[in-house]
Amino acid sequence: MRADDRIAIADDGAGIVLAPAPGEGATGTALVFIPGAKVDPWAYAALLSGLVTDDGLAVVITTPGLNLAFFDLRPLSTFTGLAPDVGTWMVGGHSLGGVRACQLASDAGALVLFASYCANDLSGSALPVLSLAGSEDGLSTPQMIADARHLLPADATMIEIPGASHASHASFGDDGAHPGDGTPTATDAEVSAVVTDQVGELASRLP
Template identity: 60%
Template structure:
């Protein structure tokens, strides 16, 4: 009776396992390299903030803290940067509300992707003690994470600010005040996407559209692939964004 030959299973599985492991390592390494390739902040806007006598700015690799040199109004905004964007890139556009007395903490999310952020909200508010009422906000993917903090009972968030962003979940039953500021020429968080997001936000959410602004107009880090073309200059963009934020933060 003929004996059945065993298949060389081990000889097949070992090279296959090695190939899979090599592929996984390559994917992880590729992700880490990509995550650390950021949109750098433009120099001149950062210099402008540093020269502003109304703003005290301090920064590290992970965060930017801007406090008013004049009387503070007791309000603070924790702001999460968009995917792969240097936090300093938002300093100038957000410094207008610091002139009005609001403290701003701009956060670099874990691995530059807000969806990976796991730290408690208190990690960021502790960077600026003395603030009475904290708001949370973010640009693009940073706004998606900000929505999660806004619904976290442990975060004690006064309100939510979305810049060129929208929530991934349903906040329509929330009593948290919400401000959504978008650009008419945003090629990423398009006007159609912003309009569709209304159903996921409270009925009294505020929507402000800045004409001529694109996705990158909310920061100072250069163009992004897939974005529209902005027709508004940085000075007008900063002024209109400051007005929208000041009005919202000052609301009772």
């Protein structure tokens, strides 16, 4: 990814910013992405890079202290301020990072869950929501995501990626294997393609 001259990369400590390089067709829409617990933020860079190169989005991957995003109490504005030229913001996260994203969703234009679900009730909101899950996920299992479905708006888009696990082998984060991840049968490229297509489609519908 660092060798791809279509992507401009910056890291100021609060977050890693991946943005379309000048002349690469930036759309003015971006995603604040919150990592899962104890996962290096850079582990998500390759997975999310297609949003930059294919969809023209900027991505801010937050860098919480101790890699524990759930206890990061900074507001969304801490991270949106890292890309001041963006007009429309989505917020999302992986695993426990997604739980935190749900708490910040009222300050964003859309919510994207990556192998995650909400603990707070957003069912009465008009917020566009996309949930990306893995059929082989042993932590945020399909049943757990189904059990929390009632906390999302009725029109939330629920996508289960066949063969994707929780994090190992880069299904939702290139951080190596973790206990309980599940065994993926989908390739990294297959999972990344679904992420790029689905998040890009959601972004295209936002004002």
